[in-house]
Amino acid sequence: MSTDDFLLQDSMENGGIQLTNIDSFNAIKCSWVKRYLDNTNTSKWKLFYQKILKKYGDSLLFECYISNTILHEIANENIFLADVLSAWSDVTHNLETKTNSKTVLWINKDITSNNKTFFYKDWFERSIKYVDQLYDYRIKDFHSFDDICYMYGIPSNNFLKYYPLIKSIPIHIKSEINTNNTPCTQTTFVENILGRKRKK
Numbered sequence: 001m002s003t004d005d006f007l008l009q010d011s012m013e014n015g016g017i018q019l020t021n022i023d024s025f026n027a028i029k030c031s032w033v034k035r036y037l038d039n040t041n042t043s044k045w046k047l048f049y050q051k052i053l054k055k056y057g058d059s060l061l062f063e064c065y066i067s068n069t070i071l072h073e074i075a076n077e078n079i080f081l082a083d084v085l086s087a088w089s090d091v092t093h094n095l096e097t098k099t100n101s102k103t104v105l106w107i108n109k110d111i112t113s114n115n116k117t118f119f120y121k122d123w124f125e126r127s128i129k130y131v132d133q134l135y136d137y138r139i140k141d142f143h144s145f146d147d148i149c150y151m152y153g154i155p156s157n158n159f160l161k162y163y164p165l166i167k168s169i170p171i172h173i174k175s176e177i178n179t180n181n182t183p184c185t186q187t188t189f190v191e192n193i194l195g196r197k198r199k200k
Contacts, residue, residue: 029087033062052077057119060106060129065089067109067117103131103173105165113168120161126152131169135177142166 036046037059053061056070066089075082105111106119106129120128128134136143145162148154154162 029084030091032084033088037062049078049081052081057106057121057124060104060124061085062088062092063102063104063129064107065104065109066107067112069115070107070117102129103176104129105131105134110170110173111165111168113164118165118168120165123152123154123158123161126154128152131173132177134166140178142169 035041036049050058052074053059056074057064061070062085066085071082071086074085103110106124107117109117111118111131134142134148136147143151145159148162149156149158
């Protein structure tokens with residue numbers, strides 16, 4: 001097992017995600033994610049996988065609890081990539097559930113309408129990524145569509161996108177937001193792994 005694999009088994013304070021020894025096989029897959037997300041990595045293999053992932057938001061996928069539908073679509077192009085994404089999604093989702101981390105809106109298997117996940121590329125490009133960004137903690141409810149338009153520059157004709165999205169956010173996610181009381185500022189595991197160095 002490589003140094004990266006052991007690093008992923010390290011504590012979150014040291015830049016890992018606390019994988020146990022039992023998860024060593026998943027650690028190997030997760031270490032691939034770390035190499036892929038490294039902005040200094042310009043390898044040809046990265047460009048190959050990047051071409052596939054850009055269709056689904058690229059690095060956003062590593063923050064999502066990915067739906068099986070999306071995984072099947074990716075598997076049709078590359079089984080290895082789908083396998084890595086599945087392992088990464090399962091491991092990080094389980095840990096983030098325990099640590100009350102951010103919940104991503106897009107391509108989230110818990111947020112669906114007619115068995116389809118959401119991904120509004122234009123909203124994502126306006127930096128809308130997490131559920132709590134749509135939530136008004138002052139009134140303990142989601143912002144009105146007019147508020148969202150004002151805050152993020154969303155076109156007013158997008159109201160048919162907003163209400164189905166809000167309606168599809170399940171009760172347990174809403175309850176977690178209400179329990180937090182304040183906007184979640186904890187970094188995601190992707191941010192944690194890339195932004196922190198192993199202590200000497």
